Amino acid sequence: xxSLLEMKNITKSFHxxxxxxxxxxxxxxxxxxxxxxxxGAGKSTLMKILMGIYSKDSGEITFDGxxxxxxxxxxxxxxxxxxxxxxxxxxxxxxxxxxxxxGREPRKPxxxxxxxxxxxxxxxxxTNLNERTPVGTKxxxxxxxxxxxxxxxxxxxxxxxxxxxxxxxxxxxxxETDMLFExxxxxxxxxxxxxxISHRLGExxxxxxxxxxxxxxxxxxxxxVSEVTEHQIANLMVGRExxxxxxxxxxxxxxxxxxxxRNVSDxxxxxxxxxxxxxxxxxxxxxxxxxxTELMEYIFGLRTVKQGTMLLNGKEVSIKNPAEAIxxxxxxxxxxxKRTGLVLIRSISExxxxxxxxxxxxAFLNSKKIAENAKAMIKxxxxxxxxxxxxxxxxxxxxxxxxxxxxxxxVNSEILILDEPTRGIDVGARGEIYEIIHDLARxxxxxxxxxxDLPEILKTCPRVIVMYEGRIxxxxxxxxCTESNIMALASNLQEAK
Amino acid sequence: xxxxxxxxxxxxxxxxYSVTLVFAALILISxxxxxxxxxxxxxxAIFRNSAAIGVIGLGMTFVIIAGGIxxxxxxxxxxxxxxxxxxxxxxxxxxxxAILVTCIxxxxxxxxxxxxxxxxxxxxxxxxxxxxxxxxxxxxxxTKGATMRGVRDPAFTSIGNGSVFGGLPTPFFIFLVIAxxxxxxxxxxxLGTYVYAVGGxxxxxxxxxIKVDAVKIATYVLIGLMAAFASIMEVSRMAxxxxxxxxxxxxxxxxxxxxxxGTSFSGGKGKILGTILGAxxxxxxxxxxxxxxxxxxxxxxxxxxxILVAVLLQKRQD
Numbered sequence: 001x002x003s004l005l006e007m008k009n010i011t012k013s014f015h016x017x018x019x020x021x022x023x024x025x026x027x028x029x030x031x032x033x034x035x036x037x038x039x040g041a042g043k044s045t046l047m048k049i050l051m052g053i054y055s056k057d058s059g060e061i062t063f064d065g066x067x068x069x070x071x072x073x074x075x076x077x078x079x080x081x082x083x084x085x086x087x088x089x090x091x092x093x094x095x096x097x098x099x100x101x102x103g104r105e106p107r108k109p110x111x112x113x114x115x116x117x118x119x120x121x122x123x124x125x126x127t128n129l130n131e132r133t134p135v136g137t138k139x140x141x142x143x144x145x146x147x148x149x150x151x152x153x154x155x156x157x158x159x160x161x162x163x164x165x166x167x168x169x170x171x172x173x174x175x176e177t178d179m180l181f182e183x184x185x186x187x188x189x190x191x192x193x194x195x196x197i198s199h200r201l202g203e204x205x206x207x208x209x210x211x212x213x214x215x216x217x218x219x220x221x222x223x224x225v226s227e228v229t230e231h232q233i234a235n236l237m238v239g240r241e242x243x244x245x246x247x248x249x250x251x252x253x254x255x256x257x258x259x260x261x262r263n264v265s266d267x268x269x270x271x272x273x274x275x276x277x278x279x280x281x282x283x284x285x286x287x288x289x290x291x292x293t294e295l296m297e298y299i300f301g302l303r304t305v306k307q308g309t310m311l312l313n314g315k316e317v318s319i320k321n322p323a324e325a326i327x328x329x330x331x332x333x334x335x336x337x338k339r340t341g342l343v344l345i346r347s348i349s350e351x352x353x354x355x356x357x358x359x360x361x362x363a364f365l366n367s368k369k370i371a372e373n374a375k376a377m378i379k380x381x382x383x384x385x386x387x388x389x390x391x392x393x394x395x396x397x398x399x400x401x402x403x404x405x406x407x408x409x410x411v412n413s414e415i416l417i418l419d420e421p422t423r424g425i426d427v428g429a430r431g432e433i434y435e436i437i438h439d440l441a442r443x444x445x446x447x448x449x450x451x452x453d454l455p456e457i458l459k460t461c462p463r464v465i466v467m468y469e470g471r472i473x474x475x476x477x478x479x480x481c482t483e484s485n486i487m488a489l490a491s492n493l494q495e496a497k
Numbered sequence: 498x499x500x501x502x503x504x505x506x507x508x509x510x511x512x513x514y515s516v517t518l519v520f521a522a523l524i525l526i527s528x529x530x531x532x533x534x535x536x537x538x539x540x541x542a543i544f545r546n547s548a549a550i551g552v553i554g555l556g557m558t559f560v561i562i563a564g565g566i567x568x569x570x571x572x573x574x575x576x577x578x579x580x581x582x583x584x585x586x587x588x589x590x591x592x593x594x595a596i597l598v599t600c601i602x603x604x605x606x607x608x609x610x611x612x613x614x615x616x617x618x619x620x621x622x623x624x625x626x627x628x629x630x631x632x633x634x635x636x637x638x639x640t641k642g643a644t645m646r647g648v649r650d651p652a653f654t655s656i657g658n659g660s661v662f663g664g665l666p667t668p669f670f671i672f673l674v675i676a677x678x679x680x681x682x683x684x685x686x687x688l689g690t691y692v693y694a695v696g697g698x699x700x701x702x703x704x705x706x707i708k709v710d711a712v713k714i715a716t717y718v719l720i721g722l723m724a725a726f727a728s729i730m731e732v733s734r735m736a737x738x739x740x741x742x743x744x745x746x747x748x749x750x751x752x753x754x755x756x757x758x759g760t761s762f763s764g765g766k767g768k769i770l771g772t773i774l775g776a777x778x779x780x781x782x783x784x785x786x787x788x789x790x791x792x793x794x795x796x797x798x799x800x801x802x803x804i805l806v807a808v809l810l811q812k813r814q815d
Contacts, residue, residue: 302704322706332704340704343697345765350690354705357687365685407705 003062004029004193005050005081005162010059012045019045020217022059027162032184032194034204034225037214038237038426040384040396043197046214047164051083052076064161082155083164086424088147090139097122097135100154125153129183144288145176152183156192163187164195169203170424173287173452174487181207199426201230202455215239238428248438249462249478252279257314258446259330259415261299264308268294270471272308276415276446281437283461284450286490291470292450293335296417300332301325312415326358331413333404335420335450341404342392349374349388352406359411377406382432398429405436416440419450434460454483468492515810516759520774523781523803531788539788541666543780545734548668549574549727551776553747554754555679556720558772561755562683563716564696564764565621569610569628570724570751574744575636577603577728582647582738583639592653600725606632607721611714629748633740640740647736657734668730673773675726679719680769688715696764750779753800757807778803 005027012020020042027033037043048054050061052071061068063079071079090099097115098105100122106114122135131149133142139150148168155163169177184194184207196208204211205225213220213236220236228236256278264272269291276282284292297303299310301319309316312328319325325332334340342351352374357365374388381402385395392403401421408416418437422430437447437460451457457464464476466489474489476482527534553570560567580602584595610628614621639645659667683689691712694702703709727747732738756762757778758771782803783796 300704321708322704323708326706334704339698340700343694343701343765345697346693350693354690354694354702354707357690358706360687363686363688365687365690367685 003027004031004064006060006062007046007050008060008062010046010049010061011057012049012054013057018217020049020056023214023217023219025212025219025222027193027195029161029193030188030191031210032188032196032208034196034198034208034211035214036198036201036204036211036233036237037220038398038428040216040398041214041237041426042217043214044166045217047083047166047195047197050076050164051081077158077160080159080161081164082158082160082162084148084151084155084166084168086166086170088144088151090147090150092140093138095136095138096126096133096142096150096153099139099150100125100135100157102154104158121157122153125157126150129153129156129186130179145172145179148172148180149183152187156187160192162193162195164197166197167199167424168196169198169200171288174454177203199424199430200453201233201427204233205230213237234427237426247459247462248281248441250277250280252277252444258312259299260311260314261295262309262311264295264298264305264310266298266303266305266307268470269298269305269308270469272467272470272472274465274472274475276448278414278446279441279444280463281441281447281449281461283457283464284448284467285452285454285457285464285486286467288452289469290467290490292467293419294470295467296332296419296448296450299325299415299417300330323358326355326411326413329412329414331355331408331411331416333401333408333416333418333421335423337397337400337404342400344393345391347389348378348383348385348392348395348403351392351403352377352388352410355407355411373410377410380409381406381436398425398433401425401429401433405433409436409440413445415446415448417448417450420452421449422451422453422456454486457481457486458483466490516757516771516774516807519757519807519810520778523778523785527781527785527788531785534785534788537664539784541660541664541669543777543784544669545666546783547776547780548666548672549731550747550750550754550779551669551672551773552675552723552727552730553720553751554758554772554776555676555769556716556723557748557751558755558758558760558767558769559679559683559692559716560621560720561752561760561762562696562764562767563692563713564699565614565713565716566625566752567607567610567717567720568622568625568748569606569632570625570720571744571747571749572629572632572636573603573606573721573724574728574731574747575738575740576606576632577725578732578738578743579636579639579645581729581732582645585648585650585653586646592650596729599729600722603721603723603725603728604718605721607717607719607724608714610721611717614717615710615713636738636743637740640738642740644737644739647732647738649736653733654736655733657730657732668734671726671730675723676769676773683769688712692716693765696766698765750776753804754779757804 003026007025010020010023023046035043045054049056052073052075055070066079097119101118106117108114119135126135129149129152131146133146139147168180172180187194198204208225210222211225211233212222215237257275258278260275262273272295286292294303298305301321301324317328319328338344349370353370356373378385378388383399383402385399392400422433441447449461458481462478464481464486465472466474466486468490473492476485557567577599581595581599584590584598610625613619613624656667661667661670691707694707695709695712699709754775755772758775760767760771779800782799786793786796786799
């Protein structure tokens with residue numbers, strides 16, 4: 001079988017730094033190929049070169065018998081390559097049909113848009129993709145998983161032969177993920193090839209045929225998925241033997257309660273109460289929209305509730321804003337790095353020091369101390385960067401996450417809330433972040449981990465609290481923490497436990 | 498490889514110093530075209546003229562870095578002028594007290610702008626535009642539409658017309674001192690760091706514990722205060738306020754000074770030094786045209802072109 005896509009000997013440098021060196025990558029029609037590698041390994045650059053967003057320094061790209069050189073994204077689309085980005089590119093205020101045919105609307109003679117035909121065509125495509133939402137619905141009114149289907153529909157409608165999916169499941173629930181996989185199978189049988197970028201190795205084993213692994217801009221290996229284990233893929237990615245992190249049971253004082261939340265209720269949260277001890281790591285599990293983030297926002301002073309109290313070290317406190325939360329030793333590393341976590345256009349040093357500055361009273365900066373802080377944190381968390389003055393926007397996801405963590409480590413937060421701490425982060429950095437979490441717990445800090453990634457919760461938290469529609473449906477300790485128990489509570493099944 | 502490194506070095510140098518380079522080029526061209534340009538007197542005249550816009554531009558730099566804009570600042574300038582003359586003339590307040598009252602007025606108007614913008618979460622463009630219209634009308638009412646004459650107190654008029662250090666115009670000296678203070682606030686204090694953070698990503702700033710509303714209000718109070726300073730300097734120089742001329746389009750010139758000086762209109766980036774050069778550049782252009790005997794009606798056309806070129810050059814960096 002001749003390849004659909006063949007990228008040969010691709011090389012690319014930025015500012016004199018080589019980011020891709022002689023990479024070969026091939027995809028056959030109807031094949032699902034996983035592209036793996038740590039952040040900064042060159043996956044995105046390779047895909048951007050394929051799409052024509054970047055131009056290659058040397059190498060050769062053939063797609064469907066045509067040589068692509070000096071092309072642009074529009075040309076790639078015309079050739080039949082589509083990319084579905086992590087941040088979906090949809091116009092929220094337009095309908096599903098309008099989005100699918102954006103810029104290519106079917107016209108009536110005379111030039112007016114033929115809405116009727118557009119709707120029939122869109123509905124056909126969507127039905128074919130197992131999605132029954134009326135195509136006249138505005139995109140802002142549909143769920144994230146459905147938006148992703150709209151993106152896929154957009155690709156399919158252009159008769160595309162190759163779809164690149166960048167971390168498509170990062171924001172999906174397990175059920176939605178299953179539906180996406182069904183869809184991928186269907187596309188496969190229709191001869192569409194897929195390049196699947198994901199950090200979730202389990203998924204790769206489940207739906208991919210081949211896996212190509214990059215490390216430091218070079219090709220490490222291309223293997224048939226059936227021939228490798230998840231562990232082997234992970235080792236190939238980082239280039240060293242990865243140890244499985246071992247869960248550490250809570251060993252501190254049972255009665256030393258660091259934080260207690262009592263009977264919190266508002267429009268969303270229903271009578272939520274829980275405790276966390278000093279030096280304990282607990283997990284919050286639940287489906288998207290279960291109210292976990294809202295609860296954390298309350299603790300951090302971002303949300304006012306109708307009733308409920310909060311106790312820090314047994315003393316009742318009222319926290320009205322994040323500044324007060326920080327002064328009370330609470331830290332919150334949010335799930336959305338770009339929106340709520342970082343000021344991307346400012347330097348690493350500034351981002352690391354924001355919370356530190358809030359904890360200080362003096363109006364003037366101590367430049368020396370600030371520089372020391374940044375240097376110390378970059379070293380402690382092993383942030384890969386050119387220096388403290390580098391802008392955060394130029395860092396990889398894992399390193400950005402480390403900058404966020406630094407912010408809170410610097411102010412020595414007693415209670416640290418980590419919302420999706422490893423979303424979009426590769427296995428290597430992930431391990432480092434788990435190690436930081438365990439280390440903090442050993443030093444007597446209390447860590448709350450909110451995560452939609454069940455294996456992550458199971459690997460890091462000896463105690464798990466599960467939420468469903470704004471209330472706590474159960475708490476699992478030690479042996480009880482299993483995927484099925486958590487799922488049962490998360491979907492509020494009666495036969496739970 | 499070496500070629501790439503060189504290219505990247507040139508790129509960073511250009512990014513860092515593009516304003517300075519354009520500035521130098523402008524001076525050079527002016528000098529070549531008009532020999533009379535390079536005279537101390539001419540430079541001092543440019544400096545004296547640029548002080549008022551420059552001071553307002555400093556405030557505008559803060560506001561724009563924090564992600565806002567203040568269109569009411571020209572009208573605020575006129576209002577402060579009226580207040581200054583009223584305090585000195587009709588009420589006969591001693592000079593320091595009159596200055597104090599004027600400063601408080603300017604800052605209060607800024608506070609009102611900032612308070613509405615941050616608490617009611619309204620777009621700064623709309624709020625300050627409304628404030629501009631409102632203040633202009635009040636100025637018109639208070640002056641009854643005619644130029645208002647001020648008191649010619651020598652102690653006061655020397656601020657606008659005097660010189661220090663054997664020739665440096667006092668207003669320009671004051672501008673530089675204020676610029677130094679604003680530079681220190683921006684780069685050496687928590688407030689400055691927060692101003693950049695709020696303009697760079699307001700939501701992340703809030704999640705980091707920065708009191709975003711307070712920071713925004715602070716920037717508008719600062720620009721209000723700058724309008725008052727500028728107005729006091731101008732009233733002292735002219736000894737009059739005209740409702741139809743004073744401060745008209747000053748908000749635009751201040752925005753231009755900041756933007757040409759490298760402040761990012763989308764917030765989060767900018768430097769005081771750039772604004773100083775930006776403000777002086779505006780007046781070099783006007784001055785050059787006069788020397789070249791080109792109709793002053795065309796000064797807007799040249800300024801507009803320079804702005805476009807400056808902004809286009811900066812755009813290439815992104």
